[in-house]
Amino acid sequence: MAFExxxxxxxxGVAIGDGMGGPVEGWDSARLLEECSGWDFTQFLPGRxxxxxxxxxxxxxxxxxxxxxxITDDTLMTEALIRAYRQKRDxxxxxxxxxxxxxxxxxxxxxxxxxxxxxxxIDRLNVIERYTQIRLHDMGAEPxxxxxxxxxxxxxxxxxxxxxxxxxxxxxxxxxxxxxxxxAESHSYAVEGAAVLAAGYAAALxxxxxxxxAEAAALRTARDGTKAAVSAxxxxxDPADELADWxxxxxxxxxxxxxxxxxxxxEADPATVIGSYHDPRLAIEEVPVALAALKYGQCDFxxxxxxxxxxxxxxxxxxxxxCGLCGALTGADGVPQKLRDASCAAxxxxxxxxxxxxxxxIADIWGADQQRFRRRCHAMECQAAG
Numbered sequence: 001m002a003f004e005x006x007x008x009x010x011x012x013g014v015a016i017g018d019g020m021g022g023p024v025e026g027w028d029s030a031r032l033l034e035e036c037s038g039w040d041f042t043q044f045l046p047g048r049x050x051x052x053x054x055x056x057x058x059x060x061x062x063x064x065x066x067x068x069x070x071i072t073d074d075t076l077m078t079e080a081l082i083r084a085y086r087q088k089r090d091x092x093x094x095x096x097x098x099x100x101x102x103x104x105x106x107x108x109x110x111x112x113x114x115x116x117x118x119x120x121x122i123d124r125l126n127v128i129e130r131y132t133q134i135r136l137h138d139m140g141a142e143p144x145x146x147x148x149x150x151x152x153x154x155x156x157x158x159x160x161x162x163x164x165x166x167x168x169x170x171x172x173x174x175x176x177x178x179x180x181x182x183x184a185e186s187h188s189y190a191v192e193g194a195a196v197l198a199a200g201y202a203a204a205l206x207x208x209x210x211x212x213x214a215e216a217a218a219l220r221t222a223r224d225g226t227k228a229a230v231s232a233x234x235x236x237x238d239p240a241d242e243l244a245d246w247x248x249x250x251x252x253x254x255x256x257x258x259x260x261x262x263x264x265x266x267e268a269d270p271a272t273v274i275g276s277y278h279d280p281r282l283a284i285e286e287v288p289v290a291l292a293a294l295k296y297g298q299c300d301f302x303x304x305x306x307x308x309x310x311x312x313x314x315x316x317x318x319x320x321x322x323c324g325l326c327g328a329l330t331g332a333d334g335v336p337q338k339l340r341d342a343s344c345a346a347x348x349x350x351x352x353x354x355x356x357x358x359x360x361x362i363a364d365i366w367g368a369d370q371q372r373f374r375r376r377c378h379a380m381e382c383q384a385a386g
C-alpha cells in the first residue's frame with residue numbers, strides 16, 4: 001500500500017473518530033451503551049442536548065453545535081499542525097511551535113464547524129492552548145520551557161498524528177520530535193503520552209505495518225506511568241470479549257494511572273487531583289485506551305470506532321486517536337465511504353486534498369533528511385580516510 005493511501009486513511013480516521021465522539025464526549029459507557037445501543041456507525045451521531053451531569057452549569061462549551069460529524073478541537077489542531085509542516089517543510093521543535101504552529105492557531109482564519117463561522121481556531125480552543133498563547137506570545141517564554149505548569153491532559157496527543165507521519169517508519173524519531181515540539185505546550189506525562197502515540201503513528205504508517213507493530217512501537221518508547229498504563233490496557237484487551245466487558249476491564253486497568261481519579265496510584269496525596277500535578281507514575285488516559293481500542297477492533301474500522309466511542313469519557317479524543325491509527329493501517333479504502341463523504345460535507349473540508357498537500361510537504365522533508373544523511377556519511381568517510 002502506498003504511503004499516500006495510508007496518510008489519507010489516517011487523516012480521515014482522525015476527523016471521523018473526532019466527529020463521531022464529539023456529541024457524546026463526557027458520557028459514561030453505561031449511558032452510551034443504553035442510549036446508543038444498536039446505532040449504525042456508518043452514519044454520524046446527531047447533536048444532543050448536554051445534560052447537567054455532562055457539564056458544569058453555564059459551561060463555556062454550551063454554545064457549540066456538536067454532532068453530525070462536525071470536528072472538534074482535536075482535528076482543528078491536527079489541521080493547524082499540518083499547515084505548520086507545510087509552511088516550514090522540515091521538522092518542528094518548540095521554537096517552531098512558536099513561529100509556525102502558534103500563528104496557525106491564533107491568526108489563520110478557517111471554518112470552525114461547531115461555531116458555524118470562519119474564525120481563528122483559538123476561539124474554539126481550551127484554556128490549555130490559551131495558556132500556551134499567553135506564555136509564548138504575551139510573556140515571551142523560552143519555548144522549550146513554555147509548557148511547564150500547564151494543566152496535564154491529552155491536549156498535545158490529540159493532534160500528534162502529523163509528527164508520526166513526518167517520521168513514518170521511525171518510531172524513535174517520532175517520539176523525540178513530539179517531545180521537542182510538545183514542550184512548548186505542556187510537560188511531564190502529557191508530553192510523554194503524545195510522544196508515545198506519535199511513535200505508534202510512525203509505526204502504523206510504515207510499509208506493511210500491523211496492529212502489533214503500532215502497539216510494539218508504543219511500548220518500546222514509553223516510560224514510567226505511561227508505559228505501565230499502555231501495557232495494562234493492552235494486556236486487558238481480548239478482541240473476543242463482549243464490548244461492555246472490554247470497556248470494564250480496560251477502565252480498571254488504566255485507573256491506577258489516571259490522575260483525575262482518586263483511585264490512582266497516588267490517591268493518598270490530595271495534590272493529585274490538580275490537573276498540573278506531574279508525578280511520572282501517572283499517565284493520560286486517552287492514549288492507552290486508544291491503543292487498546294485499536295487492538296480490540298483488529299484493524300476493522302467500524303469495530304475500532306465503536307470500541308472507542310462506547311468507552312465514553314473523553315471519547316472524541318480516544319476515537320480520533322484509535323481511528324487515526326486504524327486508518328493509517330488500512331488506508332482510505334478501509335474507511336467506509338459513507339463516513340468519508342459525510343465528514344467532508346459536515347466540515348466543508350476535502351480531507352483527501354488536505355492529505356495530499358501534506359504528503360507533498362512530507363516528501364520534501366524526507367528529501368532534506370536524505371541530504372543530511374548523505375552529508376553525514378560523507379563527513380564520516382572523510383574522517384575515516386584521514
